[in-house]
């Protein structure tokens with residue numbers, strides 16, 4: 001069975017929750033889902049200590065919350081992010097999680113397990129455009145090396161309480177979400193995209209330069225050498 005990790009950016013069992021549940025229903029025959037809900041499962045802001053960049057993410061003060069999510073993501077075939085739009089952007093709790101993955105961005109210590117994954121972003125707002133919030137997530141996924149990211153967004157228009165939306169509106173949202181979810185059934189892992197290749201090559205050149213200059217290998221440089229992506233020249 002394939003694996004899906006679902007990260008929901010709110011604990012409210014409202015509109016985001018129902019959209020996420022509809023999406024999961026379509027996947028249930030093919031994917032085993034591991035779910036995380038924010039802020040409950042990762043309630044910390046990055047404190048800026050930079051220990052993840054300079055040493056190891058396992059020494060992050062929030063590793064106990066972050067590592068189970070990251071490890072589940074590494075093992076998953078599909079990454080699903082479901083979130084409401086807050087003030088035109090992604091909710092802070094989701095941004096706080098994404099900040100903790102900065103050390104795995106392409107320019108630092110990317111994990112090749114990300115290079116064939118698919119991702120889905122599900123968002124909704126009352127009426128504001130969803131694009132900027134989706135981009136907050138999509139930007140992180142691109143820099144983590146995920147080659148295929150699909151997005152679906154809704155404007156609820158009638159209100160913010162799921163049970164108060166008209167039956168017709170709810171049916172339309174659920175039907176559209178299920179159609180979107182079907183696009184992830186019966187598919188193979190994604191091929192490395194041109195964007196992923198370019199970001200990798202740019203980062204490789206950067207690390208090649210640093211490797212020549214620096215007397216001592218940084219954690220990032222060591223990763224590139226250990227992965228066999230770069231040769232240590234001295």
Ligand SMILES: Cc1cc2nc3c(=O)[nH]c(=O)nc-3n(C[C@H](O)[C@H](O)[C@H](O)COP(=O)(O)O)c2cc1C
Nearest residue numbers: 014015016084085086087088124125126127128160
């Ligand atoms: C703090 C906060 C900020 C929000 N900002 C916006 C916004 O800028 N534009 C918008 O159309 N809806 C906004 N909303 C509404 C949400 O996008 C969403 O539609 C609503 O929270 C219902 O989703 P839920 O049941 O999953 O919480 C906001 C809601 C909250 C709680």
